[in-house]
Amino acid sequence: MTAPSLTRLLTGLPDRLPGLRAVYEDLHAHPELSFQEFRTAGVVAGLLRGQGWQVTEGVGGTGVVGVLANGAGPVVLLRADMDGLPVRELTGLPYASRATAVDAEGHEVPVMHACGHDVHVTCLLGATAQLAAARGEWRGTAVAVFQPAEEVGGAPAMIEDGFLDRFPRADVCLGQHVAPAPAGFAGTRPGPVMAASDSLRVRLFGRGGHGSMPESTVDPVVMAAAVVMRLQTIVSRETAAAQTAVVTVGSLHAGTKENIIPDTAELRINIRSTTPAVRDRVLAAVDRIVRAEAAASGAPKDPEITPFNSFPVTVNDVEATHTVMTALAGALGPERVFTLPGTLTGSEDFGVFGTALGVPSVFWHFGGADPALFREADPEALVRDGLPATVPANHSPYFAPVPDPTIGVGVTALLAAAAPWLCPEDPRPTAGHER
Known part of the structure; x- marks a missing residue:
């Protein structure tokens, strides 16, 4: 059952949805690449100012922060990320992206x-x-964080x-992510909710030469192929089934041409893990395999292994997660809110805010796919058994959430999650730290 305060916060949302769809x-x-979200930031800042928020631009590069103070009360941080990916869109939508950009390494990419x-x-x-239009229905301060470059931390x-x-120093940090689950559903779990991520750039060194005389070279392409295949054994042969x-x-x-053996090869490797012990073991195994394959190939120089883009495990506060899940169930219906059966292997840097502030944080996922694509509306089974082949996942060139009802559900979920802290007549959880 939707709390009375949330009902009032949601007043007028149906009339607002066509404009939000246009946005x-x-x-x-x-779309814009990480740390290049200048147009997006401008759109966000302009709309926030029009709503009456105090706006700061250029935070962390291209980030935008809006603050709406509305009397004494808790401070709630709400976060959204803004960056796109170097992917060529294949959805065929009338509003599909045709954008290109120059990435951080100087390459033009879709x-x-x-x-x-x-x-x-x-x-x-x-x-x-909605918060700006319903100031009489809540008390406290809302901090809206539009974060740049989530894909690279x-x-x-x-x-x-x-x-x-x-x-203003938040009492709780709240965030969400659209997922390839049926629109209308939302799920999360207390404790670890998303995996740690580590990215490595590996440069292998060979000795180039003519493709007709491989015996006079050390082929880094063959070396790289051996590394790729051997890396597959880390999960299949060095990681326990329960991990x-x-x-x-x-x-x-x-390389640059089919008949030239190059001097070097470069691999970019991504590792996901859910515990520090597994993370350390996998990183050590990658290092061992890369160096061993280079040695086995007679490489003239040791490989270079350079870490970049490292995210910690995203951990949901237990008490705050219970509060948020109860609120989501009241807003969306208890049959549409589920507990994730385990830690997702996707990664997020959202938890950095709660950790830095020393306050609870909660992160949840909400469906954005057409429910007609699923034989049954059972998001827990999706997590357990995997997606149907007809449903594109995040990072796919075909990934395109359906705007209706996804946008309305996403707005409702954010307001429902914030309401236990911001609405004075509703029971409030204990503040995350001393004020």
Whole structure:
């Protein structure tokens, strides 16, 4: 049953949804790479100012922070991420992205909102509009964080830019992510909810030469292929079945022509883990395998292994998660809110805010896929058994959440999660720290 305070916070949302859909389609058609979200930040800042929020731009590079103080009470941080991915969109939508950009290494790449961050921005803008229009229904301070560069760890950049001292100190941090589950559903769990992520850049050194005379070379392409295949044994042969780890080689580059054996090859490796012990073991195994394959190939130089983009495990506060799940069940219906059976192997840097502030944080996922694509509406089974082949996952060139009802559900979920802290007549949880 929806709490009376939330009902009042949601007043007028149906009339607002067409405008939010227009914002979503505009953002989807104009994605920007990490730390390049200048247009997106401008759209966000302009809309927030129009709603009456105090706005600060350029936080952590391209981040935007809105503050709406509304009397004495708790401070609630609501976060959305803004960046797109170097993916060429293949959805065929009328508002599909045709954008390109120059990445951090100087390469021109296609850009797409392949992870749904355009949905996150739109939903938070809807929530900020509702809060601004219903100031008589809540008390406290809302801090809306539009974060850059989640795909490469933009949250620490905001913290390093003085976030803790420049903005009201939150009592709780709340965030959400659209997922390839049926629209209308939401799920999370207390404790570890998303895996740690570590990315490595590996450069292998060979000795180049003519493709017709491989005996006079040390072929880094063959070396790289051996590394890729051997890395697959880390999960299959060095990680217990009851433990969780993922090792992915997402990029392999070598050479310029079919009859030239190059001098070098570069791999980019991503590792997901859910415990420190597994993380340490997998990282050590990657290092061992890369160096051993180079030695076995007679490489003239040791490989270079450079870490980048490291995210910790995202951990939900137990008490705050119970509060949020109860609120989501009241808003969406108890049959549409589920507990994730385990830690997801996707990763997030959202938890950096709660950790830096020393306060509870809660992160949940909400469905964005057409329910007609699923034989049964059972998100728990999706987590357990995997997606149907007809449902594109995040980072796919075909990933495109359905705007209706996804946007309305996302706005409702943010307001429902914040209401236990901001609405005075509802029971409030204990503050996360001494004020």
